[in-house]
Structures are given as structure tokens and as C-alpha cells.
Amino acid sequence: MTDRTLSGYRIVIVEDDYYQAQDCRQLLEAAGAKVIAVSATVPDLSALLEEGRIDAVLIDINLGHGLSFDFARELKARAIPFVFLTGYDAVMLPDDLAGSGYLTKPADARRIMAALLNAAGGSR
Amino acid sequence: MVADSAKAEGMAEYSSETDDSLFRAAFDALPDAACIFEPVGAPGEAVTDWRYLAINPTLRAMFATEDLAGQTLGQHFPGMLAHWTADLERVILGDTPEVLVREGAQSPTVYEVILTPLRYAGRRALMARIRDMTSEHQAREKRREADARYKQLFDAIDEGFCVIEVLFDADNRPVDYLFIEGNDAFVEQSGLTDPVGKTMRSLQPDIEDKWIATYGRIALTGEAERFESESAALDRWFDVFAFPIGETAPYTLGILFEDIGKRKAMELALRHSENRLQSLIEATSDLIFRMNPEGTLMEQLGGKSLLGEVDGASDWIEGFVAPADRAAVRKAVDDALAVSEPIEIEHRYIRPDGEIGWLYSRAVPVSGEDRKVTEWFGMATDITSRRNTERELAHGAQMLRVASEIGRVGLWDWNVETGEITWSDEHYRMMGYEPGEVVPTYELWEERVHPEDREATDVRVNAAMESGQDYINEYRVCRPDGEVVWLSSRGRFLYDEQGKPVRMLGAMIDMTQRRREEEWQRLLVAELQHRVRNLIGMVRSVARLSAPSHRHVDEYVDHLIGRLQAMGRTQSTLTRSPGRNVDLSELVREELLVHAVQDDKCHVEGPEIALSPHAAEIVTLAIHELATNSIKYGALGDTGYIRIVWATEDRGDKQWLTLRWQERAQLRKTKQNRKGFGRKLIEERVPYELQGTGRFNVHDTGVLVELEFPLVDAGSILDPRS
Numbered sequence: 142m143t144d145r146t147l148s149g150y151r152i153v154i155v156e157d158d159y160y161q162a163q164d165c166r167q168l169l170e171a172a173g174a175k176v177i178a179v180s181a182t183v184p185d186l187s188a189l190l191e192e193g194r195i196d197a198v199l200i201d202i203n204l205g206h207g208l209s210f211d212f213a214r215e216l217k218a219r220a221i222p223f224v225f226l227t228g229y230d231a232v233m234l235p236d237d238l239a240g241s242g243y244l245t246k247p248a249d250a251r252r253i254m255a256a257l258l259n260a261a262g263g264s265r
Numbered sequence: 266m267v268a269d270s271a272k273a274e275g276m277a278e279y280s281s282e283t284d285d286s287l288f289r290a291a292f293d294a295l296p297d298a299a300c301i302f303e304p305v306g307a308p309g310e311a312v313t314d315w316r317y318l319a320i321n322p323t324l325r326a327m328f329a330t331e332d333l334a335g336q337t338l339g340q341h342f343p344g345m346l347a348h349w350t351a352d353l354e355r356v357i358l359g360d361t362p363e364v365l366v367r368e369g370a371q372s373p374t375v376y377e378v379i380l381t382p383l384r385y386a387g388r389r390a391l392m393a394r395i396r397d398m399t400s401e402h403q404a405r406e407k408r409r410e411a412d413a414r415y416k417q418l419f420d421a422i423d424e425g426f427c428v429i430e431v432l433f434d435a436d437n438r439p440v441d442y443l444f445i446e447g448n449d450a451f452v453e454q455s456g457l458t459d460p461v462g463k464t465m466r467s468l469q470p471d472i473e474d475k476w477i478a479t480y481g482r483i484a485l486t487g488e489a490e491r492f493e494s495e496s497a498a499l500d501r502w503f504d505v506f507a508f509p510i511g512e513t514a515p516y517t518l519g520i521l522f523e524d525i526g527k528r529k530a531m532e533l534a535l536r537h538s539e540n541r542l543q544s545l546i547e548a549t550s551d552l553i554f555r556m557n558p559e560g561t562l563m564e565q566l567g568g569k570s571l572l573g574e575v576d577g578a579s580d581w582i583e584g585f586v587a588p589a590d591r592a593a594v595r596k597a598v599d600d601a602l603a604v605s606e607p608i609e610i611e612h613r614y615i616r617p618d619g620e621i622g623w624l625y626s627r628a629v630p631v632s633g634e635d636r637k638v639t640e641w642f643g644m645a646t647d648i649t650s651r652r653n654t655e656r657e658l659a660h661g662a663q664m665l666r667v668a669s670e671i672g673r674v675g676l677w678d679w680n681v682e683t684g685e686i687t688w689s690d691e692h693y694r695m696m697g698y699e700p701g702e703v704v705p706t707y708e709l710w711e712e713r714v715h716p717e718d719r720e721a722t723d724v725r726v727n728a729a730m731e732s733g734q735d736y737i738n739e740y741r742v743c744r745p746d747g748e749v750v751w752l753s754s755r756g757r758f759l760y761d762e763q764g765k766p767v768r769m770l771g772a773m774i775d776m777t778q779r780r781r782e783e784e785w786q787r788l789l790v791a792e793l794q795h796r797v798r799n800l801i802g803m804v805r806s807v808a809r810l811s812a813p814s815h816r817h818v819d820e821y822v823d824h825l826i827g828r829l830q831a832m833g834r835t836q837s838t839l840t841r842s843p844g845r846n847v848d849l850s851e852l853v854r855e856e857l858l859v860h861a862v863q864d865d866k867c868h869v870e871g872p873e874i875a876l877s878p879h880a881a882e883i884v885t886l887a888i889h890e891l892a893t894n895s896i897k898y899g900a901l902g903d904t905g906y907i908r909i910v911w912a913t914e915d916r917g918d919k920q921w922l923t924l925r926w927q928e929r930a931q932l933r934k935t936k937q938n939r940k941g942f943g944r945k946l947i948e949e950r951v952p953y954e955l956q957g958t959g960r961f962n963v964h965d966t967g968v969l970v971e972l973e974f975p976l977v978d979a980g981s982i983l984d985p986r987s
Contacts, residue, residue, distance in 0.1 A: 158799065159950040160806035167809075181953050203795060228795030228802070246798040247805055 146254055148173030150261060151194055155209060156201040156226070157181045161246075165199065165226075168250040169257075183212045186219070195221050197261040199253070202227040213238055222260035226253065289319070298324035298395040303388055305337060308357050314339040314346060315353060318385055324395065356380040357391050366398070375402040419446075424523045425454030431477070431484040431515060432464065439481025441466045445517065454524045456499055471498040483507050484515040493525065502529040543567075549644070556581075556628060556641035560598040571624070571647050573617030587613035587621050605630045605638050611648065622649040672774070677756070679707070679769040681730075686710070695752060695775055697744030715741035715749065730758050730766050739776060751776040800836070804829060811942055824893075828942070831889035834859070835882040846875035849884070849922075853909055856888040862901060871911035874922060877977055880955055883946070884924070884972070887959075890943025891926050891970060900967050905930035919975040921957075928967030947972065 152174045156162040159181070166176045177192065178184055182204060189195060198216055200209050200223055214237070216223045224242035225234070231243050242260040244252055292299060302315040314337040325332060330341065339346040348367075356363050362381040369376055379394040419426055428446040431439050444460040452458050457468045465472050473496060483490055489508035496503065504523045509516035546553045546567035553568040563581040565572070572585050586594045590612040601608035607629045614624040628643025666689070669676055675692030679685075686707065690700035696713050703709060714722050718740035729736030736756040741749050756771025811825050834855070838847055853869055876884060888909075895901040911924040940948070944961045947970055951959035957974025 157954060158803055158806075159953045160810060161799075161802045162953070164802075164806035164809055179953075181956075228798035229791055230794065233791060247802040 146172055146258065150174040150196045150257070151177050152257065153177060153184065153189060153195055153198045154179045155182075155184065155198060155204070155212065157204045158201070161201075165253070168253065169199075172250065172254050174257075183209060186212075186215060186221075197221075197257045198223040199226050199257065200224070202229055202233065210235055210238060213241065217241075222257075224253075224256045224260050292319060293321050295321055295323065295394070298327045298397075299392060300324050300395075301383070301385055301390050301392045302338065302353060303385065303390045304354070304357065308354055308389065312350065312354055315350065315391075318390055327395065327397070352378075353380065353391055353393075357382050357389055366402075369399075373399060373403070375399045420449045422448065423450055424521050425451040426522075427451055427460065427520050428510065429465075429480065429518050429520060431480050431518065433481070433515065439477045439484070441477060442480055442518075454503075454522060456501065456524075469498050472496065473498060480507060480518055480520075483509060483518055487514055487516050493529075495529075500526075502526045551644040551646045553644050554628075554642075556643065558602075558638045558640060560602050560641065568644070569647075571616070571645060572614070585614050587615055589613065601628075601630075602638075605632070608641070608643070611652075622647055623652040624648065669772070675752075675754075675773045675775075677705075677769075677771050677773075679771075681758070681766045681768060692773070695750065695773065696742060697746065697748075713742050713744070715743050717741070729756065730769075733758065733760070736769075736771065749777075751780045800832070803832070807832075807942075810945075824942070827889065827893055828886065830859075831856070831886050832882070835878075835885045838881065838885075846877060847881035849874040849876050849881075849911065849924075852876065852881055852885055853888060856885055856892065857909075860889075860892040860896060860901070862892065862907070866901060866905070867907040867909065869909045871909075871924075872913060874911065874913065874976070876922075880922075880974065880976070883950060883955060887943070887946055887951075887970075887972065888926075890946055891968070894941075894943055895928055895968065900928035900930040903930055905967060913976070916975070919977075921973055921975050924972045926968065926970040928969070930967040 147169060150173070152169055154162055154165050154169075154176060156165060156179070162179045162181070166179055169176050177195070178189055186195075198221060200213060202209055202225055213223055213225070217238070222242070224244060226244045226246060226248060227233075228246045230245070231239075234241065234243070242256050244256050248256075292301075298321065300320040301318040303318055304312040305314040305316050306312040316337045317333045317335065320333050328342075333341060337346075338349070352363070352365060360382045362379065365378045365380065367376050367378060368374065375398050377396045377398045379396075381392045381394070383390050383392055426446075426448040427444055429442040429444055432441045432443060434440045441464045443464050444462065447460045451460065460468060465477070475494065476496070479490065479492070487509040489506065491506045493502065493504050495501070502525045504525045506521040508519050508521075510519050511517050549568045551568050552571045553566045554563050555566055556563045561580045561582070562578065582591055582594055582598070594610055594612050597610045598608055607627065609625075609627045611623060611625050613621050616622045624645050625648045626643060626645040628641040630638040631640050631642050633639040665676075668674070669689055669691055673691060674689075675695045676689035677692055678687040684706065686705040688696075688705045692705075693700040693702065696710065711719060711723070722738055722740050725736055725738045728734075736754070736758070738755075739751060739753045741751055743749055752773045753776045754771055754773030756769050758766045759768040759770065761767050807828055808825055811821060811828065838852070850869065850871065850873065857867060857869070892901065895905075895907065899905060900907055906929045908927045908929075909925070910927075911922060913920050913922055915921070947959035947961045949959075951957050951972055951974060955974035957972065959973075960969075960971045962969045
């Protein structure tokens with residue numbers, strides 16, 4: 142956890158649970174990442190991109206008031222790497238997102254970082 | 266008489282001068298009246314009178330006169346002289362005998378007069394022989410009249426009549442016959458034209474030998490015969506009376522005959538009809554009966570003895586009809602009687618063995634010439650087994666119908682050969698039709714099968730048809746109202762002897778609810794998994810976030826357990842009524858109760874509010890944190906007082922909740938500035954998760970917390986609305 146493997150990575154967290162979002166932010170920041178946004182709802186991607194690039198997005202599937210699949214599709218369309226972090230099984234993924242990065246909760250820091258690195262690897 | 270007169274003439278020629286007395290004797294002995302005249306005067310020139318030379322006794326008697334010999338005709342019978350003189354003179358001049366017939370003066374007397382010239386004593390004389398032939402003449406007249414009448418009758422009769430002469434060969438065998446006479450009707454009755462003078466065989470070469478043989482026999486025996494016989498050659502049936510005519514064999518025959526072809530055909534038809542009727546009556550398994558016009562008495566004519574003994578003397582309805590049906594049968598009979606229309610009824614009857622059976626009876630009225638019903642003719646059939654079968658069928662059908670309705674089973678029966686399909690009511694409903702709304706066809710059914718399932722369904726139907734194995738399929742049906750239902754169907758093909766599929770029967774049930782429940786269950790498991798994993802994640806995060814504020818492990822554990830218990834309480838509230846909203850007032854009171862807050866230390870007030878599970882979870886945890894803090898540092902730990910009040914207000918299109926926690930404490934134990942778990946919850950989590958605001962202020966009088974957030978409905982994916 143002390144190694145700063147994600148150093149310099151600009152990461153967005155989309156997670157409707159405040160505690161998990163904070164927990165996750167602490168983990169990633171500890172790993173050297175710059176968490177540029179933490180949101181309980183689907184964020185305005187264009188506004189975020191104006192502030193700078195996004196290396197990876199960590200997404201909870203169930204955002205309380207809806208599913209995040211459309212957001213994931215938008216990311217996919219913009220070639221922004223993302224990883225699902227969810228309590229649901231992978232079978233819940235729709236067909237067009239079936240191959241996406243995926244973590245089941247609870248996930249420890251190492252798995253989250255490995256998945257993000259794997260997803261974002263190509264972009265940096 | 267001819268011979269006598271010739272003899273007399275001979276005697277007159279050769280013996281007149283030799284033996285006068287002999288002549289005289291013969292003359293007088295003549296049975297006919299006779300006299301001899303000689304002319305007075307010269308014949309051919311001037312004959313003035315005729316003198317009797319002799320007159321026989323017969324003539325004298327005839328004219329009632331004495332012997333007039335030597336006297337003249339003119340002296341005694343001047344009328345006769347005028348009448349006869351020309352005749353007498355002609356004969357004497359012609360010297361040739363003549364026979365004359367004359368009516369006498371006293372008509373209707375008729376005489377035959379034979380005048381014979383002769384010589385008497387060397388003189389030319391004339392013998393007149395007179396015969397009274399009145400009766401003979403009358404007889405002849407009568408015969409002539411009779412003949413005319415006969416001819417008239419002969420032609421007037423409708424029957425054919427002919428007279429024939431049978432022709433025999435050398436061996437006296439009859440070979441043919443000749444028509445001698447034939448009446449007008451002959452042609453019409455025989456079909457032979459202009460027969461007189463012709464033989465039968467010349468008219469019709471194919472005439473059967475039997476006719477000739479029969480007539481030959483009659484001609485020889487003289488015995489009349491009457492018979493009916495058919496001639497195929499003439500294509501006719503004849504009724505014949507043949508009788509001999511004449512004195513000796515072979516006789517001429519008179520034949521009186523009639524073409525009875527039509528009559529014969531009718532007789533034959535009638536006989537056939539009667540035979541058939543009789544056969545029918547004997548062969549039928551029904552009972553044939555007749556009934557009196559009043560419909561009360563019945564007589565069995567034939568057929569099966571369904572009723573046992575039918576005496577025809579007592580009321581049959583009383584006798585045979587089952588008591589329960591008597592009134593109905595009586596009414597049916599009376600109604601039919603009233604209008605003279607056929608009766609047709611089914612009713613129960615008492616069998617000879619005492620059992621109750623079912624009878625089908627039908628009777629038609631038979632009318633006399635005055636159109637009044639004279640009797641009823643009818644038949645009755647035992648239909649007990651048919652009625653039983655019908656009842657069983659009806660029971661079976663009813664059972665099937667009720668069972669399929671109760672079980673919500675849709676049934677179909679597909680006639681593969683004709684394409685006809687029968688659907689049960691439930692089948693119609695399953696396909697989104699009102700029962701009977703359309704005429705079912707394979708295409709109509711397939712039309713409503715979900716497009717994605719159509720091909721697979723077709724494949725399964727064809728596979729079942731070819732293999733003979735049961736058709737098993739689950740497919741979706743799209744109803745016109747947009748609803749999609751799942752049907753599970755099973756069917757079986759039936760085949761003829763050649764193995765050709767002729768029929769398919771099947772049943773199906775609506776699987777939609779089960780499918781939905783399965784889907785629900787799948788979602789439930791996924792949601793449960795999600796929640797558990799989420800909860801563990803949250804616990805981990807809460808544990809981690811709780812850590813920095815506590816130096817002592819015991820204190821940390823107490824806090825952690827308290828928070829976990831509060832989370833647990835929320836979870837149990839949510840599990841009790843999953844997907845439902847939570848009553849805010851209840852939530853607050855329960856949380857205060859858990860922390861043993863006395864009623865006199867708090868005031869709770871606010872309208873009825875339903876919180877979403879998510880908001881409930883946060884508010885619960887917030888109350889928990891505030892109550893824990895208050896007990897430890899604030900109003901609840903002392904003689905303070907808490908007011909918890911809430912209200913709603915409309916902001917834009919949303920309704921917002923504002924909740925205020927206000928403490929009034931006598932003392933302040935510690936001044937809290939560090940941002941602890943509870944404060945973060947209020948100031949960060951509420952905006953983050955509920956899109957609201959949270960303010961945490963510590964005043965001298967105590968803590969004041971204000972929460973504001975929009976009220977939204979539950980956001981679980983378990984909610985069927987989402």
C-alpha cells in the first residue's frame with residue numbers, strides 16, 4: 142500500500158456510498174493517484190475533461206437511483222478506461238459491456254489498483 | 266224346297282198331258298200356296314187379266330176363298346192384278362223362273378213369290394207359288410239389326426277384340442293365327458295396326474310361342490280360357506279372354522283382351538312397396554305402431570317388442586311412459602294432435618323388465634279423404650344407450666371444461682388434414698382473444714407468437730409431427746394490448762394407419778407468473794448479494810473511518826459496535842418491509858428508545874413523512890451519532906432537553922424535508938471542534954448521498970443540527986417500478 146504504483150494517475154470515483162467512496166479515495170491517494178472527482182451520481186464527463194485528462198474511472202454499478210451502464214458506454218465510446226466495482230455478479234453486465242474490467246465488493250486496495258492499472262495500462 | 270220345286274217343274278214339263286190327275290194331286294199336296302195363271306189376251310201385246318187355271322187348297326186357305334179356277338185375278342183381287350201383272354207378263358215372256366219378295370197388303374206380311382212359266386193344256390201358263398215368309402223375314406231383320414248393334418258394340422268397347430283363325434301345320438300343331446276381325450280398340454290395346462287378313466307372325470315375327478300354343482289349344486278343345494300374360498315382343502301385359510266360336514273344332518276364336526301394362530306396373534310397384542314395408546317392419550329394431558286419432562290407444566304393428574305386451578286397449582301414456590315424463594309427453598301429443606303435425610319426442614319409459622329406459626318416438630298422422638286424421642302411424646326406438654353415452658360425454662366434456670378452467674389450461678385440437686382448429690376458452694384468452702372472437706387457424710396462432718420464438722416453435726412442431734414424440738415448448742405470446750406472456754405447451758400428434766398425421770391435441774399453461782417469480786428470485790439473490798457485499802464494504806469503511814478519533818481500543822470498539830448496531834436496525838427495518846418507505850416519526854422514536862432517552866427529556870414533532878430506505882439509513886445513523894454524543898457530552902448526559910422537529914416545504918418540483926436537532930444543556934462538558942464521525946455524516950454524507958445539506962453547529966446552549974434534503978422514492982432495483 143505504500144508503494145505509489147498509481148502515481149500521477151488521474152482517477153474518477155463514481156460510488157453512491159459515501160463511506161466506501163471516501164475509503165476508496167484514501168486508498169488511491171495513498172497509492173499516489175490523484176482522485177479528481179468522487180461522485181454519488183453520474184458526473185458531467187465533459188466538465189471533468191475540461192479540467193484535464195482522465196486515466197481511469199472506478200464505477201459502482203448500482204447508483205441508488207439507477208444503473209451506471211449508460212455512463213460506462215459513454216466512457217467506452219470516449220476510450221476512457223474504467224473498472225466496475227460492485228456487489229453484483231458479473232452476469233449482471235449487459236452483453237456489450239461483458240468484457241469490461243470488474244471487481245466484486247469488498248475489494249482490497251491491491252485488487253483495485255491492479256484492475257485500474259490493467260484498465261488504464263494502455264492509455265499511459 | 267229347291268228339290269221339291271225342281272221335281273214339280275219336271276212333272277209340269279213331262280207329265281202334264283199324260284197324267285193330269287197325278288199332277289193335280291201333287292199340286293194340291295204342295296205345302297206352299299200355289300196357283301196357275303194364264304194370261305187373258307196376248308202376252309206382250311194386250312194382257313188384260315190373268316185367269317186362274319188351278320188353285321191349291323193352301324192358297325185357298327191363305328186367301329180364305331173357294332176354288333177360283335176359271336175366274337180371273339182381276340175379278341177377285343183388282344189390287345193384286347195391278348200389282349202383279351207386269352211381273353207375271355215379264356216371266357211368261359222371258360220364259361225364266363223368278364223369285365220375288367213382296368210385302369203383303371196387310372204389312373208387315375212378307376211373301377216370297379216364285380213364278381215359274383209352264384205349259385198347261387198346250388197353253389202358255391204361269392205357276393205362282395207363294396210362301397208366307399213374314400217371320401223368316403222378321404228374323405233376318407232382327408239379325409241384321411243385331412249385327413249392326415254387335416258391330417257398334419264391337420267398336421265401342423275399350424277392350425281390344427279380334428276374331429282369329431288358328432293355323433295348323435300338317436301334324437296338326439298350331440303355328441300361327443290369322444286375324445279375321447278386329448275392333449277399333451284392337452290397335453290401341455295391341456299396338457298392331459291393320460291386322461285383318463294378316464297373321465300374327467307376319468305382324469310380329471318375335472311373338473312368343475305360348476300365345477299360339479294357347480290359342481291352338483282353345484281352337485282344338487273349344488274351352489274358353491281367361492289369363493294374364495306378358496308379351497315381351499309387344500312389350501305389353503295383357504288380360505285375355507279367348508273363347509271358341511262356331512260349332513266344331515278347330516274353332517275360330519274370339520279374343521277379348523286389354524293392355525294392363527300400367528295396371529300391372531302399379532300392382533307390381535304396390536306389391537314391392539308393401540313387401541319392402543313389411544320387410545322393414547320385420548327387420549327394424551324399432552317398434553312400429555299405430556295410434557288412435559285421440560292419441561290414447563296404441564297398437565304394435567311390428568318390429569321389436571320394446572314395451573312388452575301392448576294390448577291397445579288402455580292409455581299407453583299411463584301404461585308405458587315413466588311417471589316423470591307423462592305430462593310432457595301428453596302435452597307433446599296433444600299439441601301435435603291439435604295441428605295434425607308429426608310428433609317427435611324423447612322420453613323415459615318403463616321397460617318390460619321394470620327398468621327405466623329412453624325412447625325416441627315419432628308418429629305421423631294418416632288422414633282420410635275428408636282430411637280428418639283417422640290414425641297415427643309411427644315408430645319408437647330405444648335410445649337408452651345413446652342417452653347414456655350422451656350423458657357420459659356431457660359429463661366428460663364438463664369435467665374437462667371445468668378442470669381446464671380451474672387449472673387455467675388452454676386446450677387445442679388441430680385437424681391437420683383440414684386445417685380446422687378448435688381452441689378452448691382459456692386458449693383464446695391466452696392468445697389475447699375473447700372466447701370465440703375469431704376462427705382459429707395455425708397462422709392466427711403463429712401471428713401472436715413472439716417473433717423471436719416463432720422459428721424455434723415451428724421447428725418443434727415439425728419435429729414432433731415427424732418423430733411422433735410429444736411436442737414440448739415454452740414460448741412467448743405478444744398480446745395486442747402489448748402484454749407479453751410466457752406459455753408452456755405440450756401436444757401430441759395422432760396418425761392414421763398410413764402414419765400420416767391427422768390430428769394434434771395439446772394443452773398449455775400460462776408461465777408468465779412463474780417466469781416472473783423466477784426472475785424476481787434471481788434479482789432477489791443478486792440484490793441480497795449486492796447488499797451483503799455492500800454492507801461488508803461499508804462496515805470496512807466505517808471501521809477504517811472510525812479509527813482516527815479514538816486513542817483507546819475499548820472506546821473505538823464501543824463506537825464501532827454502536828454504529829454497526831444502528832446500521833443493523835436500519836437493515837432490519839428495511840428487510841421487514843423491503844422496498845417500502847419508512848415512517849420518520851417511528852424511526853426517530855425507535856432510535857431514542859434504543860438510547861434510553863426519557864420522554865420528558867425530548868420533544869419530537871413533525872408531520873407524517875415517509876423516508877426512502879436510503880434516507881432512513883442515513884437519518885437513523887445521524888440520530889444514533891447525535892444521541893451517542895449527547896449522552897456523552899451534551900444535553901442527554903445532564904438535565905438538558907432535546908427538540909427534534911421536522912417539516913416539509915416545496916422547492917421547485919421536489920418536496921424537501923428539513924429536520925432540526927436542538928439541544929439545551931445546562932453545562933458544557935467538552936467543546937467539540939474536531940470533525941468526528943457524526944459530524945462528517947451530517948456535513949458530508951448527507952450532501953453526498955442525499956443531495957441535501959447538513960449543518961452541525963455547537964452553541965453555548967448545545968448542539969444544533971439541521972438536515973435538509975429532497976424526498977425521493979425508494980431506489981432499490983428490487984422495486985418493481987424501477
